[in-house]
Amino acid sequence: MPASSIQSYFPSSSPSKVAPGDGFTPEELQLSPPASAWVPVLDYEESDITSLEPGPRHLTLMGRVVNFYDMPKPSKRPKAAQGFVKIMIADDTGTMSVRLWYANTVYPLKLGQLVTLWTVHISQGDGQVGLASNAAPLFTSIFPENERNCHFMIHERSDDGSMFKRPYGALDSQVLPGLMTLKNFVDGGFDVDECKLLVCVKSIGPRKKFTNKNGTTSDLITAIVLDNSSEGYLTLYGSVSGSATAWKPYETVLLIADPGWRIDKTAKLSLNANTQVFIDPTIAEARYLRALAQRLTKKEHVNPPFPHDLFDAEEAELAAVKVLYKLSEIDEFARTNPRERAVGYVSVIVTEVHIVTNYKREMLMSNECCGKPMFASKVKARCHQCDRECTLRINPRILGDVIDETGTISTGKLIFSEAAWEQLLGRTAEQLVTASLDVMKYLEQRLLFLRLTLGFGIHLGSEEIGRLVVWCVKM
Ligand SMILES: [Zn+2]
Numbered sequence: 130m131p132a133s134s135i136q137s138y139f140p141s142s143s144p145s146k147v148a149p150g151d152g153f154t155p156e157e158l159q160l161s162p163p164a165s166a167w168v169p170v171l172d173y174e175e176s177d178i179t180s181l182e183p184g185p186r187h188l189t190l191m192g193r194v195v196n197f198y199d200m201p202k203p204s205k206r207p208k209a210a211q212g213f214v215k216i217m218i219a220d221d222t223g224t225m226s227v228r229l230w231y232a233n234t235v236y237p238l239k240l241g242q243l244v245t246l247w248t249v250h251i252s253q254g255d256g257q258v259g260l261a262s263n264a265a266p267l268f269t270s271i272f273p274e275n276e277r278n279c280h281f282m283i284h285e286r287s288d289d290g291s292m293f294k295r296p297y298g299a300l301d302s303q304v305l306p307g308l309m310t311l312k313n314f315v316d317g318g319f320d321v322d323e324c325k326l327l328v329c330v331k332s333i334g335p336r337k338k339f340t341n342k343n344g345t346t347s348d349l350i351t352a353i354v355l356d357n358s359s360e361g362y363l364t365l366y367g368s369v370s371g372s373a374t375a376w377k378p379y380e381t382v383l384l385i386a387d388p389g390w391r392i393d394k395t396a397k398l399s400l401n402a403n404t405q406v407f408i409d410p411t412i413a414e415a416r417y418l419r420a421l422a423q424r425l426t427k428k429e430h431v432n433p434p435f436p437h438d439l440f441d442a443e444e445a446e447l448a449a450v451k452v453l454y455k456l457s458e459i460d461e462f463a464r465t466n467p468r469e470r471a472v473g474y475v476s477v478i479v480t481e482v483h484i485v486t487n488y489k490r491e492m493l494m495s496n497e498c499c500g501k502p503m504f505a506s507k508v509k510a511r512c513h514q515c516d517r518e519c520t521l522r523i524n525p526r527i528l529g530d531v532i533d534e535t536g537t538i539s540t541g542k543l544i545f546s547e548a549a550w551e552q553l554l555g556r557t558a559e560q561l562v563t564a565s566l567d568v569m570k571y572l573e574q575r576l577l578f579l580r581l582t583l584g585f586g587i588h589l590g591s592e593e594i595g596r597l598v599v600w601c602v603k604m
Contacts, residue, residue, distance in 0.1 A: 147279075154330055167273070167280045173247055179222035181267050183253040187278070190225070192218035194242045194291045195405040199368040208232060210272060217266065217405060218244060220252060220386075224265040224405060226254065230272035232567050236281065240372035241408030243288040246271065247280040264387060264403040294411040296384060301413040307386070312358035315396050326398070327414050328354035328361065329422040330381040332499030333373050335516040339366070352376065354383065357421055361396035363388075369400060376408075378499045378515075379422045379535055382415040383408060431502040432495040432522050435546040440586040442548060442600040445472045453582075456536030459597070463587060470588040472600075477581055481529020481540075482573040485566065493562055494521035502510045508559050523550050523558050543583075544598040552602040553581070579604065 173189040181188075189604075194216055201212035213230040216238065227246060229236060248269040299305050309318040318324055329352070331353040338346050350370040352363045363385070365373055376383075388399035400406065409415065426537035452473040454462075462471060487493045493506040499514035509518050517598045526541040551557055554572060556564065584601035 143572075155560050161588040167276075167282075169247060169280070171173045171278055172247075172477075177222045178218070178220050178267075181223075181225065181251050183251050183267065185250050187247075187249055188251065189219075189245060189247045190218070191243070191292070192220040192225075192244045193407070194238055194240055194244060195219045195224060196240070196400055196402075197238050197369055198400075198402075199455070208563045210275070213270075214238060216244075217262065217332070218246070219296060219405060220263075221295045221298050225251075226262060226265045226268035227281075228268065230275075232272075232274050234274055237283065238368070239375060240406050240552050241368060241375075243284040243292060243487070245282045247278070247285065249276075249278050254508060258331060262402040262529065264405060284535070290409070294407075294409070296405075296407045296410055297410075299410065299412045305384075305412065305414070310352075310358035311356050311361045311396050315359070315361075315392055315394075319392065319396075323387060325380065325384060326356070326384045326396075327384050328356050328363070328417055329418050330354045330376045330378055330383065331360065331422070332378050332501065335514070336370065350374075355379055355422065356418060359395065361398060363398045365400060378418060379426045381409060382419050384410045384415070426500055429496055431504075432497070432525060433544055433596070434522070435549075436545055436588070437546070439470065439588050439596055440472065440600055442546060442584070445586065446601055448472065454585075456533050459537075459585070459587060460536060468538045470586070471490075472584070472586045475533060475583050475585055477531045477538075477583060478578055479528055479531050479576055479581065480578070482576045483527050483529065484561075484573050487527050488562075488566075488569055489523055491526055493527070494558065495524040495526075496521045506562050508562055521558075522547070523554075523561065538597065542596055544596055544600070545602075546600050549583075549599045549602050552604075 139400050154455055155476070166352065169189045173187045176188050176190055177587060178190065178192060181190075196217040198318055199212065200216045202217060210230040210232050210278060213228045214236060216227040216229055217224055218227055249273050251267055251269050254266045254268055271281060273280050297305060305325055308327060309321070309324055311326060311328065314324065334351040334353075336348050336350050339349050346371045347367045348577060349364055349366045350373045352365075352373055354361050354363050356420075363383070382457050384407040385398060386405040386407075387401070387403040389399040391397040391399075391410060418510040454473045454475055454476070456475060459471075459473075459475070462469070481491060484493070491506050492504040494508065494510075495504045496519055498512035498519045501512070501514060503510050503512060503521065504524070505521060508521060510517055510521055523545070524541075525543055525545065528543065529540050531538045531543065545553070547558070551581055553576070554561055561569075582603040583599045584603070585597045587597055
C-alpha cells in the first residue's frame with residue numbers, strides 16, 4: 130500500500146498526483162511567501178516517539194538527530210522544493226524518520242543536535258527504501274517553508290546536553306541489549322540484529338572529496354575510534370560528515386546502533402539507512418570508556434598543559450608563608466601525603482639547555498592533537514590528522530636535568546606555565562621562535578648552571594603523578 134499524503138486526510142484537498150511514497154504534490158511544493166519568525170497558530174499535543182500512531186494530529190516532538198541524509202531533487206520551477214533531508218530523530222523512548230523538505234532554507238544539521246518539530250501528520254513506512262527505515266518505521270513529511278502549520282527547529286543555545294541522552298531508555302544497572310566490543314563485532318557480531326558499538330573518538334581525519342556514482346562530488350571524513358578491545362574506522366559521507374568537526378579526540382563517545390560495515394582486519398564502519406549514532410550518551414559504559422581513553426592520552430602526552438584550574442599563580446604568590454623545599458623533601462611529601470596538594474619553592478640548577486638543537490630539529494615547540502604529538506619551531510602548526518591549526522607550547526625538553534643538592538628532576542618532566550617560561554627565558558614563546566640563532570645561543574649560555582628559584586606545585590590527586598608544575602621563576 131502506498132503511503133498516504135497528508136492531503137488525503139483532509140476532505141477539501143485534491144487527490145495526490147505524485148508517485149507513491151512522496152509526501153507532496155507539485156502544487157504543495159510551491160512556496161508561499163517566506164514567513165519570518167514562526168508562531169504556532171494551532172494547539173499542538175506534545176508526544177514522545179514511542180506513543181506515536183499514524184494519522185492526522187497536531188503534534189510537537191523533541192529528540193536528537195541520530196542520522197540524516199540529504200536527498201537533493203533540484204527543480205527549475207521557482208519556489209519549488211529543491212529536495213529533502215531524511216532525518217532520524219530519537220528520544221529516550223524510540224526513533225522516527227522525518228522528511229524535511231527545503232527550498233531556500235539550509236538547515237545546519239549535525240548528529241546529536243536537539244531538535245523540535247511541529248507536524249500535522251504521522252505516517253507508517255511501508256518498507257520502501259528511503260521512506261522510513263526499519264529502525265524508525267514511523268515518519269512525518271514536512272515542508273516548513275510552504276506549510277505554515279509545520280516547523281522544524283534546531284536548539285543550539287538552549288541545549289544543555291541533558292535531554293534525551295539515555296537512548297533506548299538505558300539504565301545504569303543493565304547492559305544495553307546488543308552492545309558488543311569492536312573485536313566481537315569483527316569476529317561475527319556484525320550479524321547480530323540490533324547490534325550496538327560504544328566507541329571513543331581517537332582521531333579525526335581531514336575532510337576529503339569523493340565522486341559519487343552519478344559523477345557529483347561530496348565530502349567524507351574518517352575518524353579512528355577505539356574501545357577497550359580494538360580500534361576501528363568510522364567514515365561519514367556527504368552532509369553528515371560535518372558532524373565530526375565537533376568531536377573531541379579521547380573525549381567524544383559514540384553509541385552506534387546497526388552500523389554499515391566492511392571488515393578488513395579491522396571494522397570499517399559507516400552510516401546506512403538504519404544506523405543510529407548517539408553522541409556522548411549518559412550511560413555507565415560511556416563514562417567508563419571515556420575514562421579509559423583519557424588515561425591513554427595522559428600517559429602519552431608530550432607537553433601537558435599547565436593545570437590552571439588546580440594552581441592559581443596569583444594566590445600562591447600572595448601566600449603568607451613561603452616555604453623553600455629540597456627536592457628530596459618534595460619526594461617524601463608525595464609519598465606520605467598521596468591526596469594532598471602543595472605549593473612552595475625550590476632552589477635549583479639547570480644542568481643542560483637545548484634551545485638551539487631543538488630549534489634546528491623543528492622541535493622548539495610541541496603539543497598534541499588527535500592523540501598525536503606535534504613539533505615545530507613555530508607558535509602554530511596544522512594537525513596532520515584533522516587539519517586544524519593548533520597553538521604549540523614551549524617544548525619542556527629544552528631543559529635537561531634540573532638538580533639541587535638532594536635530587537634530580539629529569540629532562541622534560543616539569544610543566545611550566547606560559548608565565549613561568551616567559552620569566553625564565555625573558556621573552557614570550559613567539560619572541561623565542563623568531564629570535565636569531567645568536568640570541569638562542571646566548572640564552573643557553575646564560576641559563577646553564579644558573580641558580581633559579583622555581584615556584585612549584587604538586588597535586589597527587591590527579592594522574593600527573595610525580596610531575597611538578599612551575600608557576601613562577603625567580604632568578
Ligand atoms: Zn587534530
